Amino acid sequence: MIDFINFNDRHKKFSSLLPHAKNVAEYLIAGLNIRIFEPTSVVEDVLIVYHGGGVNSDAGYDILAHQISHRGSICTCLIDIRGHGRSLGYKGRVSNPKQVWLDIDTVLEHVRVKFPSARIHLLGHSSGGGMLINYFTRFTPSQKSDSLILIAPEFGPFAPAKIFRRAMVPFASVSKWPFILNALSVGLLCGDSYAVTLNFPNEVMLLRPEFVQRYSVNMANALTPRQPARQIAALPLPVTVLIAEKDELFDARQLSEFVEGCGNPNLCSMIIEHSKHLDCIFDVSEEICQHLKRCISRQSIL
Known part of the structure; x- marks a missing residue:
């Protein structure tokens, strides 16, 4: 099972140690909650951060935003996916998978207008x-982005079995028939049916009752790659995959081999030592800055 206790302990520690962030704004864009952490210097890069399954941008991502905002000219934007956190929509549901990907376009357009010269x-x-991954490979984006960072990525049930830890206690329980009927009907049936249960411990839900415990078929389809190897190979922009060494869900070495084996020349991967599936977001600020520097160097060469 995912180590929520360790995550909560580290979250409390970082929250007490990090200085209070300045220049933080929060508002809704087309029903999407966004928090923008601006640096004191001119913004050269904007990092748009999307949270993991069932949680929202309050689940430790503010720590990452604090860490990044103190590194100079990088602005960090935390987004609540529709149906999560303070974004609008029924919890865990969406009208169709494309709506989630359209929302990414909406955020990108807003950020591009606000910071027209930034990467x-x-x-x-x-x-x-x-x-x-779905946004870039199952959808046609209307907005430009310069690179992609994947942290402890969830590739879903269609990924190779070898990447999953054998002793893993599943975090998600899935009812297959709604997905089968949805696929056979080309999306017409069962899209709103709750078919995935996220197994948060009771003590976590007592502390964070806003977490989403059930996903509809449409929401799950929006977040889950169907052909992860082909989709990773097709990603059209620079990608860095950061893998948690002690991930409770995945074998770090096997996951790294899988990602590198997809053959995408735009991609590199790194294993973050000693980190787990959740708390790895506290350990990656240096690697994120290295990724941004590589993107700058790549653009100067091109």
Whole structure:
């Protein structure tokens, strides 16, 4: 099972140690909650961060935003996926998978207008990474982004079995028939049916009752790659995959081999030592900055 206790302990520690962030704004864009952490200097890069399954941007991502905002000219934007956190929509549901990907376009357009000269990068943690893979490979984006970062990405049930830890206690329980009927009907049936249960411990739900415990078929389809190997190979922009060494869900070495074996020349991967599936977001600020520097170097060469 995912180590929520360790995550909560580290979250409390970082929250007490990090200085209070300045220049933070929060508002809704087309029903989507966004928090923008601006640096004191001129913004050269914008990092748009999407959370993992069932949680929202309050689940430790503010720590990452604090860490990044103190590194100079990088602005961090935390987004609540529709149907999560303070974004609008029924919890865990969406009208159709495309709506989630359209929402990414909406956020990118807003950020591009607000910071017209900045480079814009997308970051997804866990299922947020799966959603961004779908955005680039099952959807035609209308907005430009400069790179992609995937942290402890969730590739879903269609990924090779070898990447999953054998002793893993599943975080999600799935009812298959709604997905089968939805696929056979080309999306017409069962899209609103709750078919995935996220197994948060009771003590977590007592502390965070806003977490989403059930996903509809449409929401799950929006976040889950169907052909992860082909989709990773097809990602059309620079990608860095950051893998948690002690991930409770995935074998880090096997996951790294799988990602590198997809053969995408735009992609590199790194294993983040000693980190787990959730708390790895506290350990990646240096690697994120290295990724941004590589993107700058790549653009200067081109």
